[in-house]
Amino acid sequence: WILAAQDQRLAAVREVAESWAERKVVVGTAIVHKGRMLAQQRRYPARDAGRWELPGGRVEPGESEQDAVVRECAEELDVEVTPTGRIGTDVPLDNGMLLRIHAARLVDPEAAPRAVEHHEVRWIDAGELVELDWLDADKVLVHSLRDLLRRR
Ligand code: 9L3
Ligand code: MG
Numbered sequence: 510w511i512l513a514a515q516d517q518r519l520a521a522v523r524e525v526a527e528s529w530a531e532r533k534v535v536v537g538t539a540i541v542h543k544g545r546m547l548a549q550q551r552r553y554p555a556r557d558a559g560r561w562e563l564p565g566g567r568v569e570p571g572e573s574e575q576d577a578v579v580r581e582c583a584e585e586l587d588v589e590v591t592p593t594g595r596i597g598t599d600v601p602l603d604n605g606m607l608l609r610i611h612a613a614r615l616v617d618p619e620a621a622p623r624a625v626e627h628h629e630v631r632w633i634d635a636g637e638l639v640e641l642d643w644l645d646a647d648k649v650l651v652h653s654l655r656d657l658l659r660r661r
Pocket of ligand 2: 564565566581585
């Protein structure tokens with residue numbers, strides 16, 4: 510029965526791993542520039558209005574995560590970015606998707622991101638990072654993001 514129990518446990522682990530792997534991904538972007546990171550304040554839906562997030566959105570079918578990062582930053586911030594690698598852990602979202610963060614830098618360091626569809630965009634330092642009213646999912650990543658800022 511020990512072997513049977515082990516089999517059952519393995520099957521359960523495999524089931525969780527597979528369901529996780531099938532989840533759709535929402536990318537978030539940690540744009541770092543001169544020791545600060547860009548945060549944006551949501552305008553909708555109503556329950557998220559006023560709360561802060563990293564720029565990003567759903568990865569479209571057939572699109573790579575890096576392409577989604579570049580597209581979303583162009584749409585939401587009107588800037589061109591280069592993704593440089595993943596940060597932190599995947600965070601499960603209420604809608605069943607996973608939030609996955611990519612670090613990025615501005616292609617043109619002089620470019621000024623603007624809030625196209627958000628209330629506000631703000632360059633924040635490590636101190637402001639821990640104080641902002643983040644969306645629940647983004648809040649999980651605050652420690653990883655602080656490490657990222659300290660490394661740059
Ligand atoms: N979401 C959470 N944190 C983020 C981003 C970019 C997105 N940093 C959540 C909010 C929505 C979903 O993912 O429920 C899809 O994002 P969007 O298309 O509304 O930006
Ligand atoms: Mg978005």
